[in-house]
Amino acid sequence: MSGNSVGHVAAFCDENQIFFSREELLSAHCTFKIGGAAALFCMPDTVKQCGALVSECRAHGVPYFILGKGSNVLFADEGYEGVVISTLRLCGFTLGGGTLTAQAGAALGDICKAAAENGMSGLEFAYGIPGTVGGAVYMNAGAYGGEIKDVLLSASYLDAQGGIQTVSAEKLSLSYRHSALQEDQGILLEAVFALKKDTPEKIWAAMHEYAARRVEKQPLDKPSAGSTFKRPEGAFAGALIDQCGLRGYQVGGAAVSEKHCGFVVNIGGATCKDVLRLTDEVSKIVKQKTGYLLEKEVRVVPARPQAPGNEI
Numbered sequence: 001m002s003g004n005s006v007g008h009v010a011a012f013c014d015e016n017q018i019f020f021s022r023e024e025l026l027s028a029h030c031t032f033k034i035g036g037a038a039a040l041f042c043m044p045d046t047v048k049q050c051g052a053l054v055s056e057c058r059a060h061g062v063p064y065f066i067l068g069k070g071s072n073v074l075f076a077d078e079g080y081e082g083v084v085i086s087t088l089r090l091c092g093f094t095l096g097g098g099t100l101t102a103q104a105g106a107a108l109g110d111i112c113k114a115a116a117e118n119g120m121s122g123l124e125f126a127y128g129i130p131g132t133v134g135g136a137v138y139m140n141a142g143a144y145g146g147e148i149k150d151v152l153l154s155a156s157y158l159d160a161q162g163g164i165q166t167v168s169a170e171k172l173s174l175s176y177r178h179s180a181l182q183e184d185q186g187i188l189l190e191a192v193f194a195l196k197k198d199t200p201e202k203i204w205a206a207m208h209e210y211a212a213r214r215v216e217k218q219p220l221d222k223p224s225a226g227s228t229f230k231r232p233e234g235a236f237a238g239a240l241i242d243q244c245g246l247r248g249y250q251v252g253g254a255a256v257s258e259k260h261c262g263f264v265v266n267i268g269g270a271t272c273k274d275v276l277r278l279t280d281e282v283s284k285i286v287k288q289k290t291g292y293l294l295e296k297e298v299r300v301v302p303a304r305p306q307a308p309g310n311e312i
Contacts, residue, residue, distance in 0.1 A: 005060045006039045009083055012056045019043040019089075026075040026084065029067060031130060033223040034272055035075025036303070038084040045089050047103070047189050054187065055162050057083050063305040066187050068105060068132030072139065072225050077272045078303035087134050090189075095120065099153060100193045104134030108141075111193075116207060121198035122151040127207040128214045130226070134188040138181050140174045144210055149174035153194040157186040164189065177230055177297060219257040222265040225298040228279060229262060232292045238262030241282060244289045251278040276300070 013020040020042045026035030044050040057064040063082030067073070087105035094101050095118050102111050112127040125146025126136065135141070137155055140148050152169040159165050165186070173180040181188060214220065229237035241247070241261040249256045253270030256278070257263040264275055264282075283294045 005062045006083065008060045009042075009053070009056055009062055010040055013040075013042055013053070016049060016052065018045070018049050018053060023079075024084070026070075026079060029084075029086065030070030030073050030075060030225070031223060032070075032074055032225045032270075032275070032298075033266055034077075034270055034275065035301075036077050036079025038080040038082070040083045041086065042083060043086045043089050047090060050085065050087070050090060050187075050189070051158055051162065051164070053083075053085055054158060058162070065301060065305070066104075066134065068135040069107065069130060071129070071131040072135060072298055074225060074272055074275055074298050074300045076301060076303035080301060081304050087132060091132075093133075098195060098197070100195055101190060102133045102193070103190050104132060104188045106133045108132065108136055112207060115195055116200055116203040119197055119200050119203065120195035121203050122195040123193065124203060124206040124210065128211050133191050137172070137188050137191050138179055139177050140179050141177075144213070147174070147176075151193045151195065153192045155188060155192070156190040157181060157188045160185045217260055219259040219263050219265050222257070222267060223270075224257070224263050224265045227262050227297050228264040229283075229294040230297045232294060235290075235292055236262070237294055240286050240290050240292055240294070244282075244285050246282055246285060249278070249282065251275075251281065254278045256282065272300075 010020055020040055022040060023037040024041035025037050027033050042053060044053055065084050067084050067086050090103040090105035092103045093106045093111050095114060100111060100115055108126045108129050108131055112123045115123050125144045129141055129143060136148050154168050156164055156166040231237055238261040241256060246256050247261050248258050252274030253266060253268050254264055254274040255267050257265045264278060279296055286292055286294050
């Protein structure tokens with residue numbers, strides 16, 4: 001990829017009044033606080049602008065990555081040699097008729113609060129997950145026994161050919177931390193959730209309980225990407241790591257959390273290389289001692305991507 005190609009995309013943004021910046025540090029746009037600069041960082045204001053921007057990247061062979069709040073992502077220390085497209089300005093949502101319709105950049109916390117205020121139950125489990133609707137659908141986010149697939153009714157996404165598809169939730173093949181968007185290079189634009197009527201008091205009580213449990217058990221005081229490893233069948237990653245004596249295990253500025261071993265945290269100045277070395281060593285030790293293979297849940301974004309990325 002040449003600098004001229006990125007320059008074409010920058011010129012397109014300028015012509016179409018899409019905010020962009022060059023050499024934007026990605027550490028400022030993810031919860032791990034790790035990552036070098038993106039060649040180009042863009043923030044479209046509308047779904048139409050987002051679609052046009054993606055088409056422009058494809059037309060010039062420029063790799064692009066769709067970024068929400070960056071709560072489940074690890075960017076390379078070298079940054080990203082392409083275009084990072086932030087969805088955070090695509091944050092509208094509406095409620096009515098037992099459904100909540102939200103754009104990809106809507107924060108989960110915001111839609112959870114709106115649902116509670118309107119007596120609409122079903123999203124309580126998502127309260128406190130520090131991500132957006134786009135990322136949540138892309139990875140079928142879940143917590144405390146609930147998952148996005150339990151409440152998702154339908155979704156609209158931009159397909160690999162640039163067309164907009166609207167499909168039922170069943171068509172997205174949602175499973176544990178997976179959706180069909182991951183294979184199809186689909187870019188979520190909007191999601192519709194089917195919710196049930198309940199009292200705001202009961203809904204808020206459940207959300208406050210989940211929030212208190214997060215504060216008690218998770219290392220929310222340190223930068224991380226949430227649960228670092230997927231849950232292996234028949235076990236829990238954090239318990240296995242603790243069982244292997246790896247609580248507090250450290251590589252550079254990255255460490256297994258003392259509070260919850262399922263989290264790798266940035267204790268100060270951690271690099272992508274620190275995190276990858278740490279997770280590889282933890283996985284190797286756990287495999288040797290327990291027989292369980294730990295797979296990373298966090299998405300690692302290379303500096304020189306071979307293909308476009310998707311929601312995070």
